[in-house]
Amino acid sequence: MRSTGSAVKAVVRYRRPDPQCWKVVVRAACNPLGGTWDAAKAVAQGGPAVSGHADRLARALATRLGNVEELALALAGMGDLRALPALRRLAKDGRxxxxxxxxxxxxxxxxxxxxxxxxxxxxxxxxxxxxxxxxxxxxxxxxxxxxxxxxxxxxxxxxxxxxxxxxxxxxxxxxxxxxxxxLADFATGRAPRAARHHPRMAAWAHWRATGDPALALAVCGAAVASGSASHGLPFLAELGPLAAAHADTVRGLMESPGAWTRVAAAHAYWRITGDPEPAVPVLLAEVDPDWTGNPALPAREAVRRLGEIGAPAAASAPLLRRILAAEERLSHPYEDVRILADESYVRTLTAALARMGVGAPGACAPPSVPAARQGPLRRWRGLH
Missing domain, CATH: 1.25.40 (Serine Threonine Protein Phosphatase 5, Tetratricopeptide repeat)
Structure with missing residues (x-):
């Protein structure tokens, strides 16, 4: 008999575990006596990976015995409306x-x-x-x-x-x-509760709400020019060609000592000018194949921005394929969100490759493809 603990370890650790692993984990999470904490936390993150077990999850959720939050999240992650009654009860109960x-x-x-x-x-x-x-x-x-x-x-x-x-x-x-x-009061600092981190967000929101870019350009442009670049660059990027007056300043920030600022500046410069040539090398330099998910590093953000550039960034495709083909998930200090964090990165990588017009590697086919599960299946068995 296969161990629930080993199955949980497999689905948490590997991107493409054998479907049998998820079957064991779902069965444990749906246990009418409450199941196990580890299995429930894994299932809550399963989303499409557990879509084949949606009916079983829904029946277990309907009993309202244990693991309610986790089962509701699992169904919600696949867009299943049967999660709604439980989510409404959780909200009403403050949970x-x-x-x-x-x-x-x-x-x-x-x-x-x-x-x-x-x-x-x-x-x-x-x-x-x-x-x-x-x-x-x-x-x-x-x-x-x-x-x-x-x-x-x-x-x-x-x-x-x-x-x-x-x-x-x-x-x-x-x-x-x-x-x-x-919004204008927050953007200009006139609002009584306006804090130093509010003006840029408020100015951007004012533009989005009114269609008038003047306030956003003034506030976010001033932030970039003053040295608090990383706080204004994402908003200038959204403004795109409207922020053309700031293009030279933004390009200079692509040589900043801060990695986050370099990535934000490269993205903003491309959005403002439409010129990918200076931006792609800066973004590619931050794509580390050994990145573990450390939030202090902008690796995932760089991948996302390369994907937005699309075909002109296709030189990065071999590296992105290599990262996507990795068997182990990103590490995370909290196991109850590790799958979610890694799946988010996988979606970013897959979308980037698709926008470049090169597609994902065959090794990343869905788990239902036998060739995609042979390696993780051997590892799963080895955990017993």
């Missing part, structure tokens, strides 16, 4: 998932189905830090579909969550124009 990377999984669900529940949570007084930031992150992921929540989001500008609320308003876009004056 809504709090990791931001977990909440991003919920964006696979239709906003219209879950948004009323999220609005009710945001109306609670006093708000809870982790729950509020997680829900605001979810609303930002939904973007314009979150517009009905404007009455709940705008009051958050008055508290500790102003930065998160500004991001949501920017992602909502034109429907948030009703808050344009408030």
């Amino acid at each position: 809504f998932p709090t990791y931001r990377i977990q909440v991003r999984v919920l964006a696979a669900l239709p906003a219209a189905e879950l948004l009323p529940t999220m609005r009710a949570v945001l109306r609670r007084d006093p708000p809870k830090y982790h729950a509020s930031t997680s829900i605001l992150e979810l609303l930002a992921q939904w973007g314009p579909a979150s517009a009905p929540a404007l009455p709940e989001v705008v009051p958050y500008l008055e508290g500790l969550y102003a930065h998160d609320a500004l991001r949501v308003l920017g992602r909502i876009g034109p429907a948030a124009a009703v808050a344009a004056d408030r």
Whole structure:
């Protein structure tokens, strides 16, 4: 009999474990007596990998016995609407998932189905830090579909969550124009609660809401010129050719001693000028095949930006294929989000290769392809 513990280790450690591993893990997580913590945390991250077990997960969730949060996240990650009743109960009971990377999984669900529940949570007084930031992150992921929540989001500008609320308003876009004056106050520092990290986000949100780039160009351009470059560059990148007056300054920052600033500057320069030639070498230099997921390094961001450049960055394809073909997942200090973090990187790599028009390596075929699972299957057995 195969060990649940060994199966959990296999799915957490390897990108392409044998499907039998997931079957064992799902069975343990659906145990009517509550299953095991490790199996439940793995299943919560499974998403498409456990889609073949959706009915079993839904039946277990309907019993409301143990692992409710994890089973709901698993179904949500595959966009299964049967997760909704449990998510609504969790929100009502104050047990809504709090990791931001977990909440991003919920964006696979239709906003219209879950948004009323999220609005009710945001109306609670006093708000809870982790729950509020997680829900605001979810609303930002939904973007314009979150517009009905404007009455709940705008009051958050008055508290500790102003930065998160500004991001949501920017992602909502034109429907948030009703808050344009408030956004301008934060962008210029006139708002009583404006902090030093608010002006750039607020100026960007003002542009997204009103369509007027003047404030964003002034505030974000000044930030880049003043030396706080990494805080203004992403917004200038979104402005694109509108920020042409700052192109020379941005290009100079591609030689910054800070890796994050170099990557942000390379991306911004390409977005502003449309010229990939100076940007690609800077981005490629940050793509480390041995990167372990250390958030202090912008490896994944560099891959994402190379993918956005597309065909002109195709010289990076062999390296991206090599990274994608790796059998082991990225490391992460928290095992209950390791699969999510690695799968996010895999999607970034796959999307980048697709946009370059070169495709992913055959070694990364779905687990249902026998050739793709032989190596991890041997390792899985070796864990017993």
